[in-house]
Amino acid sequence: MMLLSDVNHYRRSVLSVLLSISIPSAAFFAYFNWTVDLKLYALIQVTMTVFWCCLLLIAKKTPNLHRWSLIYLCTFFSLVLLGIWVSSFRSGLFSWIYIFPVISYLLLGRKTAMWITSVFLLVGLSILGWRNWQPVPEAHWIALVNIGLCSTAIWAAAHVYESGREVIVDHLNIMAAKDPLTGLMNVRSLTEILTNELSRSKRSSEPLTYVFIDINDFKLINDTLGHQQGDQILIAVADAIKSLTRLEDHAFRYGGDEFGIIFANCTEAQAKNTFGVRIADRLRKYDKNLSISLGYAQASAGENISAEGLIQQADKNMYVAKHKYKEVRKNSGIQDIANNPAYM
Template sequence: MREHSMPLPDELESRRSVLYVVLIVTIVATIGFSLLNSMLWPSYALIQAAVVLLWLGILRVVRKTPKLQLWSLCYLISSFCLVFYPFLIIDFRVGLFSWIFIFPILSYLLLGRKLGMAATFVGSLSGLGALTWRIWQQDPNIHWVALTNYATCMLAIWAMAHVYEYKRESVVRRLHNMATKDPLTGLLNVRTLLDTLDCAIEQAKQRSQPLTVIYIDVNDFKIINDTQGHQRGNEILVTLAKAMKYATRQYDHLFRSGGDEFVMIFPNCTKKQAQMICEHRLASELCKRERNITLSIGYAQTGTTSYLTPDELLQQADNNMYEVKHAYKQRLTLNDASFQG
C-alpha cells in the first residue's frame, strides 16, 4: 500500500461516536412515539418497537464493530423506512415529512462524502416522489408551490452537508499528511513506522507469507553536507525517495526514518527478492537521476514458519545495514592507505 492510500486517523472513531449518539436519541424518541401510537395505531407501534430492538442491537456492537459502515447503512435504511412507511399510508402530515430533511445530514456524517451523497440522492428522490404523490392526491392546484418549497429546502440542506463534509475531509487529510509524511521527501515518517510494520506482519501471518524489511543509509552523507552544502544533501534525499517510489510496488511501504536513513517494507517478498529489487531496479532508477552517491543496505526477513516482532525485525535490518556500512568504510580506508603508500 502506498503511503497516500492509508486510512485517515480517527475517521472511523468520529463516525462511530456520531452513530452512538444518534442511536441513543432516536431510540428514546421512537420509544416515546411507539407508546403514543400503541392506542391510535397498534400495528405501526409494533413496527416501531421492532426497529428499536434493531437499533439496540446496533448500539450494543457500535463501539467495537469493524463493520461500522454496514451498521450505519442498516440504521439509515431502517430510520428512513420508519418515516417513509406511515407517510405513504396515512393522511399527509407536514411534521412527519420534516424528518426526511435530517436524512442528508445523517448520511454524510455516518457514511462520508461519496457514499453519503449516493444515500442522500436515493433518499431525497424517494421522499420528494412520495410527497408529490400525496400532495397531488389532496390538492393538485397547490402542488407546484409545495413541491418547490420542499425541494429547495432539501437541496439547501444537501448542499450544506456536502460542502461541510468536503471541507472537513480536506482539512483532516491535510492534517494527516502533516502528521504522517516527511515534508521533504513525501514518504511516510518514522511516527507511522512501527504501526505500519505491525499491521504488515499480522497480515503476513494470516496469509502465511514472507515479509522483508530494508534499511538504507546514504554513504558519506555528512561529508556531502559539509562540503557541498545542505541544499545539495536535500536534493540527494529527494532523488533517492523518487527512485524508491519508481522501483517498488504499489503495496510496499516507504519511510524516511530520519536524516539520511530510509526504511522499506516489502509484503509477500523474500530477502532474495528484495535484494534483486534493490540491486537492479532501485540501482537503475537511482543511476538515471544521480550517479555520485552510494548506499549501505541491510535486509531482514520474517516468516513463513515464525515471525519476528516489529522491533526485532527493524533491529536486525539496522544491524545488517551497519555491517555493510562498516565494510564500506574499511574498504575506503584500505584504498586511501594504498594510495598514500
Template structure:
C-alpha cells in the first residue's frame, strides 16, 4: 500500500510536469518561430505534441517508469539542443538546475542518479562551450558557480530521496511484517496468494499451502506465561524461515497459527520435505511441542480461488488436530 502510494505520487508528479512543460514548449515554439529560429521552434512543437500523447496515457499506463524516462530524455535533449545552438543571454541553461530534481522525483534514487550524472556533466560541457565563446576571461568563475549550484541541488535531492526510500522501506516492513516473528502478516496473504496463483496458472504449475497450528498453545500460555509463549512463536518462526525457499511465502496467520505458500510445489513434496523437516526441527528445539499441519494443493486441472484454497488447508488442519486430540485423550 505504501509503495503503491509512492507510485501514485510519481504518476501525479509526471502529469503536472507534462502540463507545465507542454505549455512552456508550445509558448517558446511560437516565440522562436516569430524570432526566426524555425528549426528549433519545429522541434519544440513536435516534442510538445509527443508529450501530449504521454499525458493522455499517464493515468493508466503500467509502464510509468519507462514513460518517465522517455519524457526526461526528450526534455533534456530539447534543453541541451537549445543551449548548444543559442546564445548565453537567453538563459536557457537555467533549466539545467531542475535536472536533478525531476530525475529523482520521477525515477527514484538509483535510476535518477544515473540520469542526473549523464545530463549534468553533458550540460556543463555545453554551457562551458557557450561561456568560452562569450568571454574566456570569466569562464572559470561562471562555470564554478554554476557547477557548485547544480552539485549542491543534486546533493540535497539525493539525500532527500535516500531518506525517503529508507522511511518508505521501514514503513512497508511495519505494514507487511508481523512485529513479533518477522514473518509476513495475514493482511498480505490474499494479495500474495492471488499473485502466486496467477503466475502458477500462466505456467501450468502446482501451488501448495501448509496451514500450521501449535497444539495446546493456550495451555502453555496459561501455565508458563505469555513470555514463554512468545519465545515458542519466535523459535517456530525462525525454523520456518530456515526451511523454506526464497520463493516461498511464510505468514503468521494469527495467534499460534502459521501459513506457508509453496509455489511450484505438490502436496507430496510439501509433506515429505518441508512438513517432515519442520516437525523434526521443532522437536529438536522444543521437545514437547507438537503441531497440526493441514495441506491443500491446486494445479493445472483446476485452480481454486484464494478463499477456497485457504479454507481447504484449514479444514485439513482441523481434521489433523481432531485426530491428535483423540490420540492424546
C-alpha cells in the first residue's frame, strides 16, 4: 500500500538530490558570472545558494514538503529564466528548460506540476522568441522551434507517465485498504480514520461510538463445518454490517472473526438500539444458531480520548459481553443464545 507518507519520503529524497546539485552549480556559475561582469545576476545566484542550503536542512523533516518543493521550483525556474534573459544564447542555459516538466512532476504530482510547467515553460519560450526577434538574433528560428517541440514532448511524456502512475497507485491503494474476502476496509487505516473522526467529532461537539464485534464460537464453526462455511459466515456478517451502516460510518475487518465500526454523530445507546438490534435480527434470519458479541465505547462531545484508547475500551467491553455469552451458553445451551438478542 503506497501511503501518503511513502510518497513524501520518495519526493523528499528527490528534493534533497536536486538541492544537492543546484547548490554547487549555482555557486560555480555565480563565480563565473561575476568574472564576466554579470554581477547582479551573480549576487542573485549567491542569494539562492544560501537559501537553498537552508532549504536542504528544512527538507529533511518538514511536514510541508509540497509547499517547500513548490518554492524551490519557483526560485530555480525563475533563476534559469533570468539567466536566459541576461546571458548569451551560446551559454546553453536554455537547455535547463528541458527538465522543467520532469522535476515538476517528480516533486509536485500531476495537478500542480501541470500548472507550474505551463507558466514557466511558456515564459521561457517567450523569452527565447523575443531574443530571436531582436535586430541581431543569436539563434536561427528553427533552433527555437526544436527547443519548443523537444520541451513539449518531454512535458507530454511526463504528464502521461504521472497520470498512469496515479491511476495504478490509486487502484493499489484501494486493493490494499480493503479486505479481499468481505470487501470491508482492513485494519491498516483504522487508527488514522478514527483519529480524524475523533478530531471532527470534537470540533463539532458531536458524540462518536466505536463498536467492536466478535463472532461467537467461530473456531468451533471452522473446525466442525469447515473453513468454506466459515468464510460464508464472515461474508454474511460483513454484508449485514454494510447494509446497516450509514454513508458517514466506517466499517473494518480486523482479521479472523473480528470487526469494528465507527459510528459518527451517534451515542452508545443509539448504536445499541438501532445497529445492535437490527444486526441481531439480520443474522438470526441467516442462521438461527449464529451469534456475535459486541463491545461499545463512546467518545462524548468534546471528550479528549485517543483512537487507541477508544478501541481498547470497546475491546474490553466486547470481552465482557463475550463472557456473559459463555455463561449463558454454559447454563442454557447454544440454542437459547441464538434466540436471545441481548447477547448478540
